[in-house]
Amino acid sequence: MRKILVTLKRVVDYNVRVRVKPDGSGVAVEGLKMSVNPFDEIALEEALRMRERGEAGEILAVTIGGDECQQQLRTGLAMGADRALLVKCEGEVEPLAAAGILLEVIRREEPDIVIMGKQAIDDDCNQTGQMLATLWGRPQATFASEVKLNGDTARVTREVDAGLETLEVRLPAVITTDLRLNEPRYIKLPDIMKARRKPLETLEADDMGLTAPPALKALAYEPPEQRQKGVVVEDVPALMGMLRERGFLN
Amino acid sequence: MSAVLIVAEHDGQTLHTGVARVASCGLAIGADRLDVAVLGRDCGDVAQQAAQIEGVSRVLCLDRGENANPLAAVQAPQIAALAGIGYSHVLGPSTTFGKDLMPRVAALLGVPQVSDIMSVEGERRFKRPIYAGNAVLTVEAPAEHIVVGTARLASWPAAAEGGEAAIEEAQTDAELPDHTSWLELKSAESERPDLQSASVVVSGGRALGSSENFSLLYDLADRLGAAVGASRAAVDAGYVSNDMQVGQTGKIIAPDLYFAIGISGAIQHLTGIKDAGVIVAINKDPEAPIFEIADIGLVGDLFAIVPEIQAAVEGS
Ligand SMILES: Cc1cc2nc3c(=O)[nH]c(=O)nc-3n(C[C@H](O)[C@H](O)[C@H](O)COP(=O)(O)OP(=O)(O)OC[C@H]3O[C@@H](n4cnc5c(N)ncnc54)[C@H](O)[C@@H]3O)c2cc1C
Ligand SMILES: Nc1ncnc2c1ncn2[C@@H]1O[C@H](COP(=O)(O)O)[C@@H](O)[C@H]1O
Numbered sequence: 001m002r003k004i005l006v007t008l009k010r011v012v013d014y015n016v017r018v019r020v021k022p023d024g025s026g027v028a029v030e031g032l033k034m035s036v037n038p039f040d041e042i043a044l045e046e047a048l049r050m051r052e053r054g055e056a057g058e059i060l061a062v063t064i065g066g067d068e069c070q071q072q073l074r075t076g077l078a079m080g081a082d083r084a085l086l087v088k089c090e091g092e093v094e095p096l097a098a099a100g101i102l103l104e105v106i107r108r109e110e111p112d113i114v115i116m117g118k119q120a121i122d123d124d125c126n127q128t129g130q131m132l133a134t135l136w137g138r139p140q141a142t143f144a145s146e147v148k149l150n151g152d153t154a155r156v157t158r159e160v161d162a163g164l165e166t167l168e169v170r171l172p173a174v175i176t177t178d179l180r181l182n183e184p185r186y187i188k189l190p191d192i193m194k195a196r197r198k199p200l201e202t203l204e205a206d207d208m209g210l211t212a213p214p215a216l217k218a219l220a221y222e223p224p225e226q227r228q229k230g231v232v233v234e235d236v237p238a239l240m241g242m243l244r245e246r247g248f249l250n
Numbered sequence: 251m252s253a254v255l256i257v258a259e260h261d262g263q264t265l266h267t268g269v270a271r272v273a274s275c276g277l278a279i280g281a282d283r284l285d286v287a288v289l290g291r292d293c294g295d296v297a298q299q300a301a302q303i304e305g306v307s308r309v310l311c312l313d314r315g316e317n318a319n320p321l322a323a324v325q326a327p328q329i330a331a332l333a334g335i336g337y338s339h340v341l342g343p344s345t346t347f348g349k350d351l352m353p354r355v356a357a358l359l360g361v362p363q364v365s366d367i368m369s370v371e372g373e374r375r376f377k378r379p380i381y382a383g384n385a386v387l388t389v390e391a392p393a394e395h396i397v398v399g400t401a402r403l404a405s406w407p408a409a410a411e412g413g414e415a416a417i418e419e420a421q422t423d424a425e426l427p428d429h430t431s432w433l434e435l436k437s438a439e440s441e442r443p444d445l446q447s448a449s450v451v452v453s454g455g456r457a458l459g460s461s462e463n464f465s466l467l468y469d470l471a472d473r474l475g476a477a478v479g480a481s482r483a484a485v486d487a488g489y490v491s492n493d494m495q496v497g498q499t500g501k502i503i504a505p506d507l508y509f510a511i512g513i514s515g516a517i518q519h520l521t522g523i524k525d526a527g528v529i530v531a532i533n534k535d536p537e538a539p540i541f542e543i544a545d546i547g548l549v550g551d552l553f554a555i556v557p558e559i560q561a562a563v564e565g566s
Contacts, residue, residue, distance in 0.1 A: 012381070017517060020385045027385050095353070096362050119499070124380050125365050130322065130353035139323055139430040142350045145492070155433070159492045160346040161446070161501065162261070163437035167321070170429040179499060180486065215362040217390040224379065224386050227524060230545035232536075236558040239530065239548050240566075246528060248450075248507050249474075249566060 001057030004047040005111035009037040010072040011122045039117025042177040045184040077195035089205035099131035118176040129176035139169035143178040252338040254281040259347045265299040267447040268343035270408035275401035278370040291318040301415040310420040319432035326354035327424035344400035356398040364399035383521040404504035404525045438491045448477035451505040456483035457512025497522035515540025
């Protein structure tokens with residue numbers, strides 16, 4: 001049976017609007033609602049559906065971060081993952097470092113498919129899946145909107161700028177999710193109770209010899225340039241007038 | 251002293267308009283040498299187009315069968331090999347093509363990647379958006395390593411045409427994997443201008459209610475010579491195809507004029523349009539967040555307003 005590894009990153013909930021700290025030293029995240037990165041929920045949902053269709057066996061959820069990330073792993077277990085693994089690591093973990101840690105996890109766990117989010121909505125890097133596939137020497141199918149498994153291959157439809165592209169990759173492979181791949185299920189109360197009894201293992205990134213300070217140095221954070229609020233016009237003729245004034249519509 | 255290698259995006263015949271924008275980013279780095287790599291099969295026409303970008307020194311053509319379709323796993327080893335011969339920076343566009351490919355190049359070179367470069371503050375110092383554009387981060391890439399990055403296209407003007415760069419055949423002995431096969435690309439056929447380079451864009455949201463109703467916007471767009479875009483809600487509801495989505499996870503665009511019609515203005519959508527020239531919002535809810543950033547707002551029912559605009563445009 002295919003074994004699936006899913007990555008879950010703890011991020012500020014997508015509904016929360018973050019602000020830059022007044023001294024520009026970072027983004028104020030203390031006390032904000034934290035969630036599983038939305039693309040990672042989609043990744044886990046896809047794995048669960050594969051298992052439900054009889055296409056996969058065990059599903060392992062992995063997070064890299066501090067102890068507080070256990071919360072997101074419990075969410076993953078409640079959604080239906082069989083096991084969870086926290087690779088403990090303090091501070092920022094940039095994509096190349098995360099990929100290095102995940103490669104080590106892959107060596108231990110030997111999954112057939114790794115499903116990840118295409119992008120973490122905090123750093124917005126969109127890199128980790130591609131980097132992991134490269135370090136692993138395996139194919140990638142990024143921005144997936146449909147995945148079909150067939151023997152030792154996966155046929156993946158990808159959301160690209162020009163439309164929908166389909167690739168066939170030989171397993172094992174890394175797949176990263178786009179928003180329309182599926183709609184993640186809601187967690188029910190009994191699932192949360194059940195999740196408490198599921199195994200949540202911890203490893204120290206330090207012990208794996210895999211901690212390094214970020215290679216990209218963060219020098220400063222600033223708020224984005226704000227657009228000025230404009231005017232509200234009464235009717236279409238007024239709108240057309242303003243557009244003409246600004247040189248549009250001749 | 252920097253030498254910048256730009257990876258060209260193209261469809262086999264036409265160079266992507268973003269390449270000239272990435273060239274501007276490369277020039278901002280202060281490149282003494284700005285080369286463009288074109289990977290493809292029989293892609294002489296594309297190489298010609300790249301050679302015309304002002305500021306480009308050389309176009310390197312990697313013409314081989316394996317490059318017939320753009321596969322990141324196949325292109326990355328070739329680009330990493332090229333990068334090793336004296337480049338300080340390797341840049342690609344922050345499109346789905348560049349986002350797929352460049353991290354693979356970075357991982358092969360063992361260096362971090364700077365995604366979505368919006369400005370260049372120094373040879374190794376860049377600004378990039380994080381948290382859906384709610385913050386801007388200045389990062390510095392490590393000295394002595396190649397810098398790999400993607401350029402946020404909406405932040406860069408297209409470099410002018412009129413260059414006459416030399417075109418050279420290039421070869422690498424990179425080993426190419428065969429674990430990935432390209433099967434097909436389905437594009438929605440459209441005669442309208444391309445969303446990413448159009449100067450006017452008309453976008454619709456959930457409020458349109460159906461794909462049939464989107465014809466209201468197509469008609470208006472055709473009158474204005476505009477491209478048509480959409481919010482994620484409209485794409486999710488199946489009113490339009492995914493390639494029309496504007497926003498954090500869709501296309502980041504910077505037209506001179508943008509119409510947001512029946513779009514509430516979620517932060518993820520606004521991220522995609524904040525570099526637009528003039529934003530016009532039409533929404534029946536006067537409290538909709540879109541009005542916070544719109545230059546011109548009109549409160550009312552789009553089904554009454556859009557036909558009226560259409561009539562006004564036709565009458566003018
Ligand atoms: C990780 C993540 C990434 C996302 N990425 C994107 C992205 O890239 N792009 C994107 O757009 N969204 C994105 N979203 C979704 C985003 O959060 C919003 O849900 C979405 O933009 C809402 O679309 P909408 O404005 O069309 O719909 P709604 O928010 O439902 O707004 C509809 C608007 O239409 C108005 N309206 C209704 N009827 C009429 C009428 N007859 N006339 C005039 N006005 C009317 C209403 O007042 C309302 O303001 C993302 C979400 C997540 C979680
Ligand atoms: N610290 C982390 N823990 C778990 N998964 C991660 C971590 N960092 C990145 N990922 C995964 O990589 C994806 C892309 O992240 P990024 O490259 O940072 O945009 C995310 O959606 C996650 O699935």
